[in-house]
Amino acid sequence: MTRWLTWTLSLLTGVVVLGSALLLLLESLPAWRHSGLGFLTGTRWFFRASEFGAAPMVYGTLVVAVLALGLAAPLAFGAALFTAEVLRGRARLAVKGTIELLAGIPSVVYGLLGVLLLRDWIYRLLSPFDPLSGDTLLTGGVLLAVMILPTVTTLADDSLAGVPAGQRRAARGLGLTRAEVAATVVVPQAAPGLVAALLLGLGRALGETIAVFLVVGRRDNQWPEWLLSPKPIAEAGQTLTTKLGGSEVWIAWGDPLHWGAIVGLALLLLSLVVGLTVTGLRLAPPGGRDA
Amino acid sequence: MAEALRQRSASSEPIVSAATTEPRIVLSCNDLEVRAGGTPILRCPELEVRAHGVTGVIGPSGAGKSTLLKCLNRLIELEPGLSVRGRVELDGTAVYGRRTDPARLRERIGILFQQPVVFPGSIARNVLFGLRWVRRPPRRTWPGHVQRALRAASLWDEVEYRLDRPATELSVGQRQRLCLARTLAMEPEVILMDEPTSSLDPASTEAIEGLIRRLAERHTIVLVTHDMDQARRVTDRIACVCLRDGVGVVAPSVPTATGLPDPGCRRAVEAIPGTPGRRVIP
Amino acid sequence: MRRLIDHGFTLLTGMAALAACGLLVGIAAVILERGLPALSWEFVSRAADGFGGGGVVYQIAGTVLLLLTALGVAAPTAIAVALLATVYLDRGRSRRRLTLALYALNGVPSIVFGIVGLAVFVKGLGWGKSWLAGGLVLALMILPTLTVALAERIRAVPRSYRTAASGLGLSRSAVVWSVLLPQSLGGLVSGTLLGLARAAGETAPILFTAAVFAGATLPAGVKESPILALPYHIFVLAQDSFDPAAGAALWGSATVLLALVLSLSIAALPTRLRTHEEARHG
């Protein structure tokens, strides 16, 4: 009976999950048929003209996520080194606990702080360049950095602390200082886990919607003149998630092609994030063994 | 015959010859082989366990005694990485048969582990643990079951007034008897005991050995030990597990009194540091 | 020189940790500073009127309803999937695949859940915006959190408990109910609290499936029965934050939401940290 229930519920869940993925695939078919690969490479999105190019949103997503990771990673790794290598016992738990709580703050609250504080700070920061507003890709990136900081810190700490204490003791016994032990023994061994922490943090940054939505400006078709040009960073932009969270979804509702394009964006986002997550997990399997 | 041997092992009493008919064979193994990921770790070409008596299994550490016991009630199937081939029969039914329910089988063949495993919870809960989940007797009969099982395991007098205390408060020897009570509550036909005295002081060891002799009157017992003196004191027949080319091999059982026939086994067992013989009050 | 580098290391990493912790304190301080003055009994007990006036009682009720729905669906499912991952799937390979699938599901962006919910419930089944659609979407979203926390605890149950219970004749299901689930209850509770904390704060999944800004109270049926919800309320007010009247309601709502979410995650924290540290050192 227990066994039967277990299998039934689990299979049901599996069917729901796979069914949902399949549904996304099916519903997005009209868009693929209409635009083909142009859906990925096209730089123009005008739904009234049935033009659907996702590239500017992919660009926005990547810019925001990479900015976030670049800002958060040094701080996160520093904090993780401190909790794993310096702190012991209760102090360690207290700091870890605080950081985990930070991860629990709802994204809409971060978004609110972004709207009321960060937006103005960024506006002042950019004022030499005469920006249109404080709603920029940079604002989204900074806000996201704060949001993924706890995730990356916690995961990095997990992999650092996973290095056996005996090895640290042995190295200290040879006369190495704490910093040297960290650099020569701990970090090299934890490296795959640290990379995984980055990838999983990147995954979170790519998928975050609400907070970015409130501060990124949501301007369509922002495409840089040359790929690494820094200019669009200080301007409003659009990411995959903010497009998916916008009111255009309601407009798309009735038109299979437009709806297909929206679902296509969701699929794109999904494959980006799940791909990163799975790669991260391959590098550092969660929990390691199974009993 | 079991009776006769028991009397002889307790040499303070006169030897009385009893029934001479061969007792029934309860458990038998044929061509049993246990493998760990492809490489054999234990072979048992032939082993018979006779009803109402104590069959000893002796051998050096790591030879596969515990593994052999787990084969007899299919607990081995719960060990990841181990696989079993061959035949085991309990009263003529195939233990590894397709139609055999392992849970029902383990009900009939109880086991006592090398380290006593006590569940979190009160002493009474522990005694009732198997009973409650397998037989589901009515609640009002619970106290009776607890008392009977604890008396049979000679623990009643020590815990009578603290049945509701956590079982983890008990000493290791008491825990071992608590586990015995838990097994006895299921009224198994066969009880497998894996070095039940390995972590006990001499006094508790004597108590347990006496208890085993008394239990043997109603149950069939397979006792793993690494102590030849203990084997002489407690068992009627004895089988030996020893390592040959890295594989544990079980030699068929012989009467304990005649000693081990196989020279290899004898050497292996003599190599085990034994304790000087102690007298047992049966 | 080496000493200096070492001190520099401690100092730098310490400052990073301090900054990370300081962010939490700072964020909480900003919210509380502006939100506490807006809080009153009126605020949490009255319905909203107009754009940002009145209270948020129906927003709280809606959020609680979403959480209860998600809990009711996710908890039994999580138990099932966790048992599958730890007990019923025999081979290590399929277990690892299941674990990987769970972590992948955990990584799915919440807006994708929203789009799927829109396609399946709102559009496909023709429910329109409905609390049930939102609850189901949230349930799927928090399922991995619950499952992983529970499975982690089940794996931490000593192997000997399982073997001992099986040795008494308990079937696999009986072992689940008698040993595994009671011993890992803490994991289920902390996982649930954590999952609910996440669900309580999410806006993206209910954006298209359940929440409206005004004009709903408590739902009477399933079809076309949207609800108000705290995070969505904040989301809409934040987009139009120039209205000073909206300001007070905005910060007040944020304080209520933060209090709800943080109390859920603080309640989950002790068990969670303990499990993590044990998994590493034990």
Ligand SMILES: Nc1ncnc2c1ncn2[C@@H]1O[C@H](COP(=O)(O)OP(=O)(O)OP(=O)(O)O)[C@@H](O)[C@H]1O
């Ligand atoms: N799950 C397993 N996988 C692989 N090898 C195992 C497993 N369990 C036991 N073994 C091996 O089987 C052999 C026999 O082990 P067993 O525990 O049966 O020995 P034993 O005779 O009971 O020893 P002791 O007297 O120390 O209790 C050992 O070499 C052990 O390493």
Ligand SMILES: [Mg+2]
């Ligand atoms: Mg053993």
